[in-house]
Amino acid sequence: MTDPLFARYGNEDVRRLIAQYPLSWVMAPGAPVETATLLPMLGLYGEDGRLTGLLGHMSRRRTLHTLLCESPTAHFLFTGPQAYVSPQHSGRRNWGPTWNYAALRVEAQVRFDEALTEIAVRRLVDACEAGRDKPWQPAELGGRYDAMLGAIIGFEAQVTAIDATFKLAQDEDDAVLRELVEAHPDETMRSWIRALNRDRLD
Incomplete structure (x- = not known):
C-alpha cells in the first residue's frame, strides 16, 4: 500500500510525468x-487538467492487439524519474539510504479505430x-509511410482509474529536504523533489 504522503499529487504532476516519460508498459x-x-x-486531459485518456498506436500483429479486441480493459504502467539517494546527499551519516521515484498506473478501456492511426x-x-x-x-518517408500505417492501428484509452506513487522526499524533515534539493547530483531528480514539495520549499 502506498504511503499517503507519496499519494499526494496534482493533475500537473501526472501531466508532467507522461510528457517526460511517455513510454509505458501496456498489458491486458x-x-x-x-x-x-x-x-x-x-x-x-479534461478542462480541469485531469487525465481522461491516452492516445497511442500499436502493431496489428501483436498478441496484445488481439487480446484487447476481445476484452478492452488495459493497464498502463509509466515509470518516471528515479534515483538512488545516498546519506551523503542528505548531509547526515546516520541517515539511511533510499531510492526516490515516481510511477503512474492507469486502468483504461481501449478503443481501436483506424481513423485514429x-x-x-x-x-x-x-x-x-x-x-x-x-x-x-x-511524409518524408515517402511511400513507406502508407505501408507503415497499414501495419499499425491507432487507439484511444478512456481512463477508469489512476493510482500513482510520487516518492520524492515528502517524508523527510525540512533540513534534509533542502539538503537533497541542493546536493543530489541528478538535476532531474532535484527538480521533481522541488515540484512535489513546492509548499515546503517556497
Missing part, C-alpha cells in the same frame, strides 16, 4: 507476461520533434 489483465508491450503514449502517429511525432530546428515529418 490476466494475460501472459510476454504479451505486455512497451508503447509511447500521449495524455488526453494517422492522428496518433502525427501527434506523437509532433510531440517528440518539438523544439528541433527542422522537425521531421512522416
Whole structure:
C-alpha cells in the first residue's frame, strides 16, 4: 500500500510525468507476461487538467492487439524519474539510504479505430520533434509511410482509474529536504523533489 504522503499529487504532476516519460508498459489483465508491450503514449486531459485518456498506436500483429479486441480493459504502467539517494546527499551519516521515484498506473478501456492511426502517429511525432530546428515529418518517408500505417492501428484509452506513487522526499524533515534539493547530483531528480514539495520549499 502506498504511503499517503507519496499519494499526494496534482493533475500537473501526472501531466508532467507522461510528457517526460511517455513510454509505458501496456498489458491486458490476466494475460501472459510476454504479451505486455512497451508503447509511447500521449495524455488526453479534461478542462480541469485531469487525465481522461491516452492516445497511442500499436502493431496489428501483436498478441496484445488481439487480446484487447476481445476484452478492452488495459493497464498502463509509466515509470518516471528515479534515483538512488545516498546519506551523503542528505548531509547526515546516520541517515539511511533510499531510492526516490515516481510511477503512474492507469486502468483504461481501449478503443481501436483506424481513423485514429494517422492522428496518433502525427501527434506523437509532433510531440517528440518539438523544439528541433527542422522537425521531421512522416511524409518524408515517402511511400513507406502508407505501408507503415497499414501495419499499425491507432487507439484511444478512456481512463477508469489512476493510482500513482510520487516518492520524492515528502517524508523527510525540512533540513534534509533542502539538503537533497541542493546536493543530489541528478538535476532531474532535484527538480521533481522541488515540484512535489513546492509548499515546503517556497
